[in-house]
Amino acid sequence: MSRSPLIPILLLMVGFGSLFGLAQSNYLLFHVLVELSCVVIAACGFVVLWFGRANIQNGFFLIFGGTLLPIASLTLLHALAYKGMGVFQGMDPDPATQLWIASRGLLAGSMAVGAIFLGRRPKPWLVLCLGSLAALALGSSILLIPVFPSCFVEGQGLTSFKIWAEYGICGLLGMSAWLLWKARERFEAHVLRALLAASGMGVASEMSFTLYSDVYGLMNLVGHLFAVGLFGLLLQALVRVGIQRPQDLLLRELSLREEALRSSEALFSAAFRANPEAMVIFRLKDGSIQEVNRGFLDLTGYAKEEVLGRTGEEL
Template structure:
């Protein structure tokens, strides 16, 4: 009942029925007068049937090592086989003859003994292969027993007289074989039951002892009743705290002494009222033997005695000092980050106020200057100015207009990061077409050919994405202004699994070595006298693309045009439209 090795139980049940057949074999000998048949063949038949049951049982027994077995089923099986043998010999008379008076053993008897010997040797091989399941002394006794039983079967193939020497030798070998089996199962099982019944438990205990002694964490068991003391503390306590296990065993109060004064109430509460609903996991500061502070994470489990009272506390303590210090640093960084965020919020508020000031306070004087210049250029006052005076007035008027546009550009650039995104499906093809038409209406005399891919769609903020296309297509329009036949293309393609939108032109282009300067605010690669502008358009485009989780890149060559390509956040485009070959719509805007 207490063993998980069913080998011996199977052998024991089988031997009960083997013994029954052996008893009948002994009673069937000549002159015993028990059975009406008074010949040697009956005893030999019963002997062979008993040996078959014995050898087959021994052969099958190793398969029940570490396997579940229903004893009732084994008893029923052995009883059925025994009953069949008895019926075949006594009732039906169909069991083959084994001994003939005057002639000796039959061929069936000799072959059966060899077969039985082979089965016993096979059983021996199986037992040796699974010797880890047995005590070393038990495996030696089993080996001797099975070897002797196999030898006895061979001896029984040589005799011609049931009272001959060979027959006697076979019986003696059988007695010694069962003697060793008795020693293995009965004597050791009774005199040293733990070696046999609880061998696996001892091995398991050794395994967990080695695990505890080599664990990086502290494993402990503290007894509360009847006298508080440490029953076990793993050796890792010395490395972590500086105190040895022996010091804990000698001083039950050491657990309280080494706890940080500010955390001792946790330990006191646990010892004074262990039944309280405390969390099983908690953190506590300890004082090392050298005075340093360390943080521990503890997991405790309570054990109870028969009266239902808490008898001991088993637990694991882990040194989490590095983790706690990291958490404290992260907390400090988060506090500093929150302070910086607050400062940035204040700066943004100031920037908003500045923008408001620029929008209202600076525009008013500029409007007055611009209006005054327009008045001076009217007929009434124009006559009082010579040509040089008129030139100066026109220059002032032009600069005020330029200053007003620069203020608009600055305000638009500052609003990009603060404007809330509203993502919807956007048809960039239709948006590009509308921008192209607007540009053509402003300069209807230009020869420009627009090529716009159809079905270029994405998810994003329609207002901000229109700003992107307006800047990119507007730049292409501006920098192709000196081309006799300008070409501007908007399209979409796939690159490394990403949807890429692009705007390409055959305009002035730029030096590829200066590409890193393109997206700097208020930085231009072309002089204002050559192409007008303030240098904030591409910087604005980059900010919008980044807010959409994408990237923007530029390629160009002086005199051969430029290509600006951009991506949006992965998964936010409409992939069904992103094909390698797209239908395009060519729009020729000629004078």
């Protein structure tokens, strides 16, 4: 018996409603729960990708999935640095905002790069190392050597850099969605919908973060709820391709390669037959003739049946 699609929708509404209610009474607790949820989801997504990487040929999942652990690390630092947490003494709201931009920039960048190179299979270790180096550099530029541009000035609000950075992240997410749609034949419909919806959630989240002036404000709250939805959808897609139905992605990749091979063979065959010059295809093992074109038959006067299977010495 199939489960009603209304059940997960209702559960999602209840969960978001509960978080919204919590935010009205204790915003700091709401923020910690939301960010820790994103961290846990991202870490789980990385684990799914890492242990299922042998069965995944699609470069998109290997690239964005391989950077989820570094992204989770930056997100955790963002949660710890948030105003009111008291983990980093004497810190204003700016570092937490900078860490948010860093983590979301890395996420959007990995999705865009993954969409560009989805037809390739990068080494998972290399992706993890590059993502970790990027996260280390970004985190250090904010917390250790403060050279990262300011994103939030208390009493004034968001800086121009923060707003334009959010627009840039939206652009990367939109580009990745467009590239994924162009290559939709490489994805199962359920997975593609989840990825496109995640990109949409990401854009909605980042746009919300261009509109707040208070780190405890309504638009900040809305942006965090969209962020949870983004990570949840990405995890759903990874679980689908890494655990539930990994064979679908493999079969889809094999089918595309076979189709490309058939197209290449048909193109070569057409060019071979149409070439006016005499052309012969030999078998490497014994030198026997496998195929000849019209140019060869016209030049030699042989019938095709007379030459196939024979060597040059036998003619």
